[in-house]
Amino acid sequence: MDKFRIGGGRALRGTVMVSGAKNAALPCLAAALLTSDEVEIAGTPRVRDIVTMEKVLAALGESCTHAGSVTRIVSGHTGTFHAPYELVRTMRASVLVLGPLLARRGRARVALPGGCAIGARPVDLHMLALEQLGATLRVEHGDIVAEAPRGLHGADITFSKVTVTGTENVLMAAVLARGRSVLRRCAREPEVTDLAELLLAMGARIDGVGTDTLEVEGVDALRGARHTVIPDRIEAGTYAIAGALCGDPVTVAGCRPDHLGALLETLRAAGVEPEVTASSITVRRPARLRSVSVTTTEHPGFATDLQAQTVALMTQAEGVAEITEAIFESRFQHALELMRLGARIEVSGRTARVTGPTPLTGATVMASDLRASAALVLAGLVAEGETVVDRIYHLDRGYEAMEGKLNALGASIERFNPGPFV
Numbered sequence: 001m002d003k004f005r006i007g008g009g010r011a012l013r014g015t016v017m018v019s020g021a022k023n024a025a026l027p028c029l030a031a032a033l034l035t036s037d038e039v040e041i042a043g044t045p046r047v048r049d050i051v052t053m054e055k056v057l058a059a060l061g062e063s064c065t066h067a068g069s070v071t072r073i074v075s076g077h078t079g080t081f082h083a084p085y086e087l088v089r090t091m092r093a094s095v096l097v098l099g100p101l102l103a104r105r106g107r108a109r110v111a112l113p114g115g116c117a118i119g120a121r122p123v124d125l126h127m128l129a130l131e132q133l134g135a136t137l138r139v140e141h142g143d144i145v146a147e148a149p150r151g152l153h154g155a156d157i158t159f160s161k162v163t164v165t166g167t168e169n170v171l172m173a174a175v176l177a178r179g180r181s182v183l184r185r186c187a188r189e190p191e192v193t194d195l196a197e198l199l200l201a202m203g204a205r206i207d208g209v210g211t212d213t214l215e216v217e218g219v220d221a222l223r224g225a226r227h228t229v230i231p232d233r234i235e236a237g238t239y240a241i242a243g244a245l246c247g248d249p250v251t252v253a254g255c256r257p258d259h260l261g262a263l264l265e266t267l268r269a270a271g272v273e274p275e276v277t278a279s280s281i282t283v284r285r286p287a288r289l290r291s292v293s294v295t296t297t298e299h300p301g302f303a304t305d306l307q308a309q310t311v312a313l314m315t316q317a318e319g320v321a322e323i324t325e326a327i328f329e330s331r332f333q334h335a336l337e338l339m340r341l342g343a344r345i346e347v348s349g350r351t352a353r354v355t356g357p358t359p360l361t362g363a364t365v366m367a368s369d370l371r372a373s374a375a376l377v378l379a380g381l382v383a384e385g386e387t388v389v390d391r392i393y394h395l396d397r398g399y400e401a402m403e404g405k406l407n408a409l410g411a412s413i414e415r416f417n418p419g420p421f422v
């Protein structure tokens with residue numbers, strides 16, 4: 001199993017380029033199931049979740065090829081409709097094929113995603129909304145079995161909770177449903193908007209893009225399209241936080257600062273003075289970092305996917321920061337690992353109280369999920385001595401070439417694999 005060995009305490013200087021957004025590319029790849037024409041998605045990062053989605057599409061008869069960051073999906077014109085558990089269990093977002101399969105092939109069998117390191121993550125809202133569009137759904141032998149033999153029809157749907165992939169799944173089903181759908185209380189994350197832009201280019205009729213109410217007029221068929229996904233705001237935010245911890249300075253380039261409003265506000269409150277252009281953020285470590293309390297919420301609020309990295313940042317800030325996680329119920333596994341490095345954190349319910357600044361010292365820590373891993377790497381950058389981050393495969397799901405990008409800024413991160421028995 002790969003690990004990172006990080007030599008801490010170095011200043012970071014230079015420019016880091018952000019990759020395309022994994023969470024935008026995933027639904028865009030799934031949207032290729034909605035047409036028999038070719039779909040080309042540019043900006044797909046070469047990370048494991050994208051490879052998994054390509055495997056899911058291949059299992060469904062599609063042919064995916066990629067050259068650099070461009071993925072081309074050509075329909076295999078098959079009626080295959082089964083996304084197997086071996087793939088879904090490695091990536092919950094595989095469930096994004098459910099809506100497109102139902103809409104275009106009239107049925108879907110998609111393994112029900114199981115447990116998750118960051119708390120209960122059901123897909124009941126995806127299923128309820130697809131039922132409202134006329135599908136019948138049941139769980140059988142661990143799979144969601146969905147059928148719409150006479151096709152889907154439009155419906156007025158209100159999500160009882162804001163869900164990102166739920167909105168995406170149902171939107172992809174509604175664009176080919178008969179008649180008009182109104183989807184209310186939709187997620188407004190930039191990745192949802194990006195998917196809607198692709199669907200519009202494919203010939204879908206959607207009003208209200210970017211708002212929480214999407215009005216969809218179903219069409220009979222969609223055509224192929226070429227689309228470039230938005231830059232990864234979570235990757236950009238992670239490197240901006242690295243800049244706040246040890247930037248001298250760090251410029252995060254090729255990003256969309258307008259997608260990072262809540263983080264920029266937090267950095268400013270912490271005494272960091274980010275310099276922002278239309279496509280870059282330059283951050284340097286201030287003489288004194290101040291604690292800031294943050295509560296994660298849906299976009300445009302503070303992203304839960306930047307919560308762990310913010311906890312790492314607050315270990316170096318003066319005062320007490322209360323970081324409250326309002327989206328997922330148990331997303332603080334990084335706190336215990338950060339404490340192994342010397343951080344002072346008390347977790348109570350959904351809030352982590354971080355008292356800083358504490359000098360961190362290197363140790364071996366264990367990554368538990370994608371963003372928790374990023375927080376441990378950030379802490380390793382400021383810890384004195386050597387930090388080993390185990391289970392780096394979590395990071396590889398979503399960060400393209402993280403060690404290469406950080407090393408180019410002056411970090412010392414070595415990937416190593418001690419072999420199967422260590």
Ligand code: UD1
Binds near residue numbers: 166305327328
């Ligand atoms: C997406 C992102 C993930 C991010 C999350 C929240 C992708 C591939 N992943 O995940 O990185 O952390 O949004 O911004 O885009 N819920 C239900 N029932 C459902 C669906 C969701 O109760 O059917 C709950 C979840 O348990 C959670 C909340 O709703 O508490 C939000 O989850 P959701 O927005 O669906 O997260 P994902 O789309 O899985």
